[in-house]
Amino acid sequence: MLRSHVLPFVADVFWEDENMATATTTFRWTEKYSVNVDFIDKQHQRLFETINELNEALAHGEGATVVERVLQKLVDYVVGHFSAEEALLAKYKYPAVASHQAEHEKFTKAIAKFLEDHRAGKSGVPVSLIMFLQTWLKEHILKNDKAYVEFLTSRGVR
Ligand SMILES: [Fe+2]
Ligand SMILES: [Fe+2]
Numbered sequence: 001m002l003r004s005h006v007l008p009f010v011a012d013v014f015w016e017d018e019n020m021a022t023a024t025t026t027f028r029w030t031e032k033y034s035v036n037v038d039f040i041d042k043q044h045q046r047l048f049e050t051i052n053e054l055n056e057a058l059a060h061g062e063g064a065t066v067v068e069r070v071l072q073k074l075v076d077y078v079v080g081h082f083s084a085e086e087a088l089l090a091k092y093k094y095p096a097v098a099s100h101q102a103e104h105e106k107f108t109k110a111i112a113k114f115l116e117d118h119r120a121g122k123s124g125v126p127v128s129l130i131m132f133l134q135t136w137l138k139e140h141i142l143k144n145d146k147a148y149v150e151f152l153t154s155r156g157v158r
Contacts, residue, residue: 027052027134033141035149037088037157043081044141050074051133058126067126071118074133075111082108085145092155094148103144107136 029048034041054070082104089097110132118125 027055033138035141035145036153037149040085040088040145043077043084044137044145046077047074047081047137050077051130051137054126054133055130058130068118071115071126071129075115078111079108088152088157089148092152092157094151096147100144100148103140107140110136 027048029041029045033044035044050070050073054067054074057066057070086097086101086104089100094100111129114125114129114132118129
Protein backbone atom coordinates (compact mmCIF):
# COMPACT_ATOMS: atom_id res chain seq x y z
CA MET A 1 0.00 0.00 0.00
CA LEU A 2 2.74 2.36 1.04
CA ARG A 3 4.75 1.74 -2.10
CA SER A 4 1.92 2.09 -4.57
CA HIS A 5 0.58 5.24 -2.96
CA VAL A 6 3.73 6.99 -1.99
CA LEU A 7 6.27 6.10 -4.65
CA PRO A 8 4.71 7.82 -7.66
CA PHE A 9 4.13 10.94 -5.65
CA VAL A 10 7.63 11.06 -4.19
CA ALA A 11 9.06 10.22 -7.60
CA ASP A 12 7.17 13.03 -9.27
CA VAL A 13 8.11 15.59 -6.70
CA PHE A 14 11.69 14.74 -5.85
CA TRP A 15 13.04 12.57 -8.65
CA GLU A 16 13.47 13.64 -12.21
CA ASP A 17 14.12 10.04 -13.15
CA GLU A 18 14.63 6.76 -11.34
CA ASN A 19 18.28 7.40 -10.72
CA MET A 20 18.89 7.69 -6.99
CA ALA A 21 21.75 10.11 -7.60
CA THR A 22 19.20 12.64 -8.75
CA ALA A 23 17.49 12.51 -5.38
CA THR A 24 20.61 13.54 -3.53
CA THR A 25 21.18 16.46 -5.86
CA THR A 26 17.65 17.80 -5.42
CA PHE A 27 17.92 18.16 -1.66
CA ARG A 28 21.44 18.56 -0.46
CA TRP A 29 23.41 20.92 1.72
CA THR A 30 25.48 23.44 -0.22
CA GLU A 31 27.68 26.36 0.80
CA LYS A 32 24.78 28.77 0.60
CA TYR A 33 23.45 27.15 3.79
CA SER A 34 26.69 27.69 5.70
CA VAL A 35 26.40 29.62 8.96
CA ASN A 36 30.20 29.83 9.33
CA VAL A 37 30.15 27.71 12.48
CA ASP A 38 31.64 24.33 11.80
CA PHE A 39 29.69 22.12 14.20
CA ILE A 40 26.36 23.78 13.29
CA ASP A 41 27.04 23.25 9.58
CA LYS A 42 27.79 19.58 10.32
CA GLN A 43 24.51 19.21 12.21
CA HIS A 44 22.59 20.86 9.37
CA GLN A 45 24.28 18.49 6.92
CA ARG A 46 23.18 15.53 9.04
CA LEU A 47 19.61 16.86 8.96
CA PHE A 48 19.66 17.02 5.17
CA GLU A 49 21.03 13.46 5.08
CA THR A 50 18.41 12.13 7.47
CA ILE A 51 15.61 13.69 5.44
CA ASN A 52 17.05 12.03 2.34
CA GLU A 53 17.19 8.75 4.22
CA LEU A 54 13.50 9.03 5.00
CA ASN A 55 12.83 9.90 1.37
CA GLU A 56 14.71 6.82 0.19
CA ALA A 57 12.98 4.55 2.69
CA LEU A 58 9.66 5.71 1.27
CA ALA A 59 10.80 5.44 -2.33
CA HIS A 60 11.85 1.84 -1.72
CA GLY A 61 8.46 1.08 -0.27
CA GLU A 62 10.01 0.13 3.03
CA GLY A 63 7.58 -0.77 5.74
CA ALA A 64 6.08 1.34 8.44
CA THR A 65 8.74 0.12 10.88
CA VAL A 66 11.56 1.68 8.88
CA VAL A 67 9.63 4.88 8.33
CA GLU A 68 8.82 5.09 12.01
CA ARG A 69 12.46 4.50 12.98
CA VAL A 70 13.79 7.14 10.59
CA LEU A 71 11.10 9.59 11.67
CA GLN A 72 12.03 9.11 15.29
CA LYS A 73 15.73 9.47 14.51
CA LEU A 74 15.01 12.67 12.66
CA VAL A 75 12.95 14.08 15.50
CA ASP A 76 15.65 13.20 18.07
CA TYR A 77 18.33 14.71 15.92
CA VAL A 78 16.40 17.91 15.28
CA VAL A 79 15.74 18.35 18.99
CA GLY A 80 19.43 17.79 19.76
CA HIS A 81 20.43 20.30 17.12
CA PHE A 82 18.04 22.92 18.46
CA SER A 83 19.45 22.59 21.98
CA ALA A 84 23.02 22.91 20.72
CA GLU A 85 22.19 25.94 18.59
CA GLU A 86 20.20 27.65 21.35
CA ALA A 87 23.00 27.02 23.87
CA LEU A 88 25.49 28.65 21.52
CA LEU A 89 23.24 31.68 20.97
CA ALA A 90 22.63 32.01 24.72
CA LYS A 91 26.34 31.71 25.50
CA TYR A 92 27.10 34.73 23.31
CA LYS A 93 23.95 36.57 24.40
CA TYR A 94 22.48 36.77 20.93
CA PRO A 95 19.71 39.41 21.21
CA ALA A 96 17.10 37.42 19.25
CA VAL A 97 17.61 34.17 21.12
CA ALA A 98 14.04 34.09 22.47
CA SER A 99 12.37 34.50 19.08
CA HIS A 100 14.77 31.95 17.61
CA GLN A 101 13.83 29.54 20.35
CA ALA A 102 10.14 30.21 19.63
CA GLU A 103 10.70 29.24 15.96
CA HIS A 104 12.30 25.97 17.06
CA GLU A 105 9.45 25.36 19.48
CA LYS A 106 6.80 25.86 16.77
CA PHE A 107 8.63 23.38 14.58
CA THR A 108 8.94 20.80 17.37
CA LYS A 109 5.20 21.00 18.00
CA ALA A 110 4.40 20.57 14.31
CA ILE A 111 6.65 17.51 14.11
CA ALA A 112 5.09 15.99 17.22
CA LYS A 113 1.69 16.34 15.56
CA PHE A 114 2.91 14.62 12.37
CA LEU A 115 4.31 11.77 14.44
CA GLU A 116 1.10 11.47 16.44
CA ASP A 117 -0.97 11.33 13.23
CA HIS A 118 1.38 8.75 11.74
CA ARG A 119 1.14 6.56 14.84
CA ALA A 120 -2.63 6.90 14.81
CA GLY A 121 -2.56 5.28 11.38
CA LYS A 122 -3.30 8.34 9.27
CA SER A 123 -2.17 7.71 5.71
CA GLY A 124 0.26 9.84 3.75
CA VAL A 125 1.89 11.38 6.80
CA PRO A 126 5.53 10.61 5.89
CA VAL A 127 5.23 12.33 2.51
CA SER A 128 3.56 15.43 4.00
CA LEU A 129 6.22 15.39 6.67
CA ILE A 130 9.06 15.23 4.16
CA MET A 131 7.67 18.17 2.25
CA PHE A 132 7.23 20.13 5.46
CA LEU A 133 10.76 19.28 6.63
CA GLN A 134 12.44 20.19 3.38
CA THR A 135 10.68 23.53 3.14
CA TRP A 136 11.08 24.36 6.79
CA LEU A 137 14.74 23.40 7.01
CA LYS A 138 15.74 25.43 3.97
CA GLU A 139 13.75 28.48 5.03
CA HIS A 140 14.80 28.33 8.67
CA ILE A 141 18.49 28.04 7.86
CA LEU A 142 18.40 30.70 5.16
CA LYS A 143 16.38 33.22 7.20
CA ASN A 144 16.61 32.55 10.94
CA ASP A 145 19.93 30.77 11.24
CA LYS A 146 21.66 33.02 8.73
CA ALA A 147 20.51 35.98 10.83
CA TYR A 148 22.94 35.08 13.64
CA VAL A 149 25.98 34.57 11.40
CA GLU A 150 27.28 38.12 11.47
CA PHE A 151 26.74 38.38 15.22
CA LEU A 152 28.63 35.17 15.98
CA THR A 153 31.35 35.74 13.41
CA SER A 154 32.05 39.21 14.85
CA ARG A 155 32.61 37.47 18.21
CA GLY A 156 35.11 35.08 16.75
CA VAL A 157 32.88 31.99 16.72
CA ARG A 158 33.75 29.54 14.00
FE1 LIG B 1 17.74 27.52 14.22
FE1 LIG C 1 19.81 25.32 12.78
